[in-house]
Amino acid sequence: MSKSQSDHYTPRAVGTPDSLEYRLYLESGGSPISIWHDVPLYSDDDKQVLNMVVEIPRWSNAKFEISRNEAFNPIKQDIKDDRARFVRNLFPYKGYIWNYGALPGTWEDPSHVHPDTEHPGDNDPLDALEIGERVAYTGQIKRVKVLGVMALLDEGATDWKIIVIDINDPCASKVNGIADVQQQFPGLLEATRDWFKFYKVPDGKKPNKIALNEEFKDQQ
Template sequence: MRPVLRSSFGYVLSLLRPPPASQTKLLFKSRGLPLYLRNMAHYHTEERGHPNSPDYRIFFKTSEGKYISPFHDIPLFADTEQEYDVPPKKLKKSEMVFNMVVEVPRWSNAKMEIATKEPLNPIKQDVKKGKLRFVANVFPHKGYIWNYGALPQTWEDPNHTDKDTNCCGDNDPVDVCDIGTQVCLPGQVIQVKVLGILAMIDEGETDWKVIAINIEDPDAHRINSLEDVRNIRPGHLEATVEWFRKYKMPDGKPEIQFAFNGQFKDKEFAVEIVKSTHEHWRALVQKNSNTGEIECKNISVCESPFKCTADEARNVVQLTPAFGNALPVSPEVDKWHFL
């Protein structure tokens, strides 16, 4: 794979877009399929709007063509029987595998995220003060240093005070850092093993960062704990803490703080956090918690008052702009910052 030389989100897509051979055959068999409709294993992603612009969105579809929410309709647990043709994994009883929705590919800068306040929760680029957000390159790092994304069907409840951090949740799904070697695509759904967790405290809110590895990674069978990461990927955990500590400083903000003195908690602790945030999500979609501005429209969650039909979901997508050409990105995005 060619190295990524530019931080433009559209440019990253242009480098990463060619799919594996099996997916290429699928695209060519379906002659009417637009090139911007990408197959991610058993899910599809459909781009709308213009990349590098505020109207850009990545919507999710099943293999049957039904639009879904990556926040609510993609299962958290990948090792159980699921809908949408996602096969259950054959695992040891002691091993849990979770689905991860990739929002940001490694080495890229655009701050892409699941739009929790929009119907069907497509991926979009975050906007602050009217400008698209890009993470700065803080030497020696280039953009994000892992595939960054979220665990579906989890929610950090802003009304719940964590007993360990003494801070409330940040109102988002749980974030994940995939340390696997594959550079993923935005919207790709991968299966990961949880290895540990970091408790970031951002503006007084708990913002958990799960450390995980793609189960398709060549080293996945050897990496089952934080200690394995230290031995097999030396320096990666330390770089992760340093990255989060400094990533907002180029914008004039102070260093990020952490609970537990910036120390990672182990796999067992991390899995308990994931399970508890899954229960908070369940209360959210069943309207047992205050949803606030969170959009809970879904097509598959049992007993959810927010469940909608496939036609209603399709109408949500059709109201957004059609896919168009990428807009240019400021050269400032490629600037190095030495802190």
């Protein structure tokens, strides 16, 4: 088994958590690197395993994201009304129900209208939902394989959600597509669909829409 990709990078936090100044950087060989541009998308020569940057650990509420416009693209807490942003608990869930993060080196082009969703990209890296059993940590680099995708329409933009699993998870060998997820993780896809539809409702917003007839699709 190959060495964990996380062993190549060291997270370094600056500032106080839950503050506007908090930033988490990644270092390699003692020097800072760009989380978005310097971490390779693929973790193997065959391009079957991807690197995922964990922004938000499962069951937590603080909304972290890669900063697209700052040097080295650190992870910061999202800001709303000059306050650090938290996602409200959506009954019966506690915070985020997967390890949530991004695929480095990717970008959803806001000038391109996707023919399947009829909406432009959201100007962010592709989001990844890691469904394995281990709770990750912010800044962790997980080696994952893609299982499928869901197309969220968030405030008029296409916001793809890529379903992945850590290749070292005990269930990884049993899941290779959406049907396998349904069998090995019963209820998770339905919970994922409901979570993204309604997670902004506690803040007074309308439910989100999901493209592709609200269906999950296998990787192509």
